[in-house]
Amino acid sequence: xxxxxxxxxALLVRTPAALNTLLSGLPxxxxxxxxxxxxxxxxxxxxxxxxxxxTNWMPRAKSILQSTEPQPFASFDREGYKQDxxxxxxxxxxxxxxxxxxxxxxxxxxxNLQPTDFNRRGVxxxxxxxxxxxxxxxxxxxxxxxxxxxxxxxAHQYREAVGPWSQYLGxxxxxxxxx
Amino acid sequence: xxxxxxxxxALLVRTPAALNTLLSGLPxxxxxxxxxxxxxxxxxxxxxxxxxxxTNWMPRAKSILQSTEPQPFASFDREGYKQDxxxxxxxxxxxxxxxxxxxxxxxxxxxNLQPTDFNRRGVxxxxxxxxxxxxxxxxxxxxxxxxxxxxxxxAHQYREAVGPWSQYLGxxxxxxxxx
Numbered sequence: 482x483x484x485x486x487x488x489x490x491a492l493l494v495r496t497p498a499a500l501n502t503l504l505s506g507l508p509x510x511x512x513x514x515x516x517x518x519x520x521x522x523x524x525x526x527x528x529x530x531x532x533x534x535x536t537n538w539m540p541r542a543k544s545i546l547q548s549t550e551p552q553p554f555a556s557f558d559r560e561g562y563k564q565d566x567x568x569x570x571x572x573x574x575x576x577x578x579x580x581x582x583x584x585x586x587x588x589x590x591x592x593n594l595q596p597t598d599f600n601r602r603g604v605x606x607x608x609x610x611x612x613x614x615x616x617x618x619x620x621x622x623x624x625x626x627x628x629x630x631x632x633x634x635x636a637h638q639y640r641e642a643v644g645p646w647s648q649y650l651g652x653x654x655x656x657x658x659x660x
Numbered sequence: 661x662x663x664x665x666x667x668x669x670a671l672l673v674r675t676p677a678a679l680n681t682l683l684s685g686l687p688x689x690x691x692x693x694x695x696x697x698x699x700x701x702x703x704x705x706x707x708x709x710x711x712x713x714x715t716n717w718m719p720r721a722k723s724i725l726q727s728t729e730p731q732p733f734a735s736f737d738r739e740g741y742k743q744d745x746x747x748x749x750x751x752x753x754x755x756x757x758x759x760x761x762x763x764x765x766x767x768x769x770x771x772n773l774q775p776t777d778f779n780r781r782g783v784x785x786x787x788x789x790x791x792x793x794x795x796x797x798x799x800x801x802x803x804x805x806x807x808x809x810x811x812x813x814x815a816h817q818y819r820e821a822v823g824p825w826s827q828y829l830g831x832x833x834x835x836x837x838x839x
Binding site for chain 1: 794
């Protein structure tokens with residue numbers, strides 16, 4: 482489907498609550514292990530989602546709207562969440578994600594965007610010109626790519642326990658498709 | 661990690677509520693489209709999860725426990741949900757999944773399984789002997805494989821809308837890893 486602001490918000494508003502329902506109170510055995518060296522735990526994924534709200538989605542949307550000529554985005558470090566040295570529990574991080582997402586969506590709605598705004602552009606350091614609608618679509622799909630990752634991390638913890646059924650469980654054969 | 665009944669139940673009990681939080685009330689544009697010919701919509705995935713509760717998990721667990729010698733499982737049709745011709749909305753299906761999952765877990769707890777039970781075996785038509793712990797682990801990972809699929813189906817609807825960001829969004833490059 483084509484980009485639609487209300488459809489995007491409908492999904493963006495649900496992600497924090499869905500993650501909270503799935504993960505809050507889940508035993509540490511599921512949430513504090515990763516998929517092997519260089520991979521993330523569920524807790525680290527939530528930290529990354531929080532970092533993206535702080536530095537990525539609405540900051541870039543505002544950057545696009547603040548200038549008549551497309552401007553380069555500030556760079557984004559996908560490991561940037563590691564610079565936050567405060568130790569927080571997973572429930573605390575889930576609450577923080579819910580709060581900051583709600584703030585982001587309040588800001589988005591307050592922009593009162595019109596159809597012509599969605600074609601306004603910024604400049605990505607790798608891709609070059611990108612539109613506001615592509616940025617907002619990416620925000621939405623980014624939630625899904627990390628839900629996809631979280632389901633995979635959880636499944637991974639039972640990789641051996643399922644025995645021969647492994648071959649029928651696609652999630653156990655996913656490598657994340659990282660570029 | 662090794663199979664653990666309480667850890668498994670902790671995840672199994674959360675899946676219906678997490679899916680309800682993510683999907684209930686989401687616009688049809690997200691939930692009534694699939695990923696192309698021969699693939700499922702989100703609504704069909706929930707129907708499949710319901711069918712599995714009816715014919716797969718607890719029936720197979722009981723089959724293992726009812727006999728001293730490993731017995732073949734009744735066959736399972738992963739497209740079996742299509743035989744249910746009643747038209748139900750996605751919220752109705754989500755409610756039905758929550759109800760039947762709660763019943764399944766009540767039955768599982770009532771079995772009061774002991775450590776030696778987990779090594780008891782049934783016979784899978786393809787794999788041969790499988791243990792109760794492998795069956796219960798597979799039930800848990802099966803939830804995750806379909807959460808993985810649902811995140812992918814939702815993301816797919818914005819496959820074009822994200823523009824060049826597609827290359828950074830792993831979920832858009834997942835083919836489901838079906839055997």
